[in-house]
Amino acid sequence: MLELRPETTDxxxxxxxxxxxxxxxxxxxxxxxxxxxxxxxxxxxxAVARDESGILAGAIRYWPVCVAGAPALxxxxxxxHPTHQGEGLGAYLMHNSLAVAxxxxxxxxxxxxxxxxxxxxxFERLDHVQMxxxxxPDRVLGHELTPGAWANIAGKVTRAP
Numbered sequence: 193m194l195e196l197r198p199e200t201t202d203x204x205x206x207x208x209x210x211x212x213x214x215x216x217x218x219x220x221x222x223x224x225x226x227x228x229x230x231x232x233x234x235x236x237x238x239a240v241a242r243d244e245s246g247i248l249a250g251a252i253r254y255w256p257v258c259v260a261g262a263p264a265l266x267x268x269x270x271x272x273h274p275t276h277q278g279e280g281l282g283a284y285l286m287h288n289s290l291a292v293a294x295x296x297x298x299x300x301x302x303x304x305x306x307x308x309x310x311x312x313x314x315f316e317r318l319d320h321v322q323m324x325x326x327x328x329p330d331r332v333l334g335h336e337l338t339p340g341a342w343a344n345i346a347g348k349v350t351r352a353p
């Protein structure tokens with residue numbers, strides 16, 4: 193049995209260790225990290241999953257960004273400890289957090305990731321949205337929490353004010 197709860201500042205370094213375990217060295221050199229520098233993850237949306245012993249099994253984070261001046265959520269990273277992979281925890285983190293984001297009044301979410309994987313959660317390529325280089329444009333994906341939320345949104349992704 194896993195407990196899902198909002199991430200707190202006390203979880204920070206344990207989540208960072210999980211991300212180091214799950215992702216290649218140099219992950220912090222990615223352009224998405226420049227959008228996050230000095231900005232905390234969004235409270236209540238960023239979450240951790242712990243097992244009955246309190247051991248971290250997975251985590252998901254969201255950050256505020258702007259796309260051509262319009263507010264958006266930048267999802268990521270999401271990570272599941274190798275001992276819990278294949279159990280559906282990643283999908284649970286995605287579905288739950290997207291529902292919370294919708295309930296909190298957010299209209300749009302974006303991420304940089306593998307389109308075939310994230311399509312099952314409703315993410316599609318954002319052809320008119322540009323992440324800072326050197327991001328592959330084929331990996332810039334968006335999901336509408338409100339119908340039509342990505343319509344007429346085109347331009348560069350920038351840090352939240």
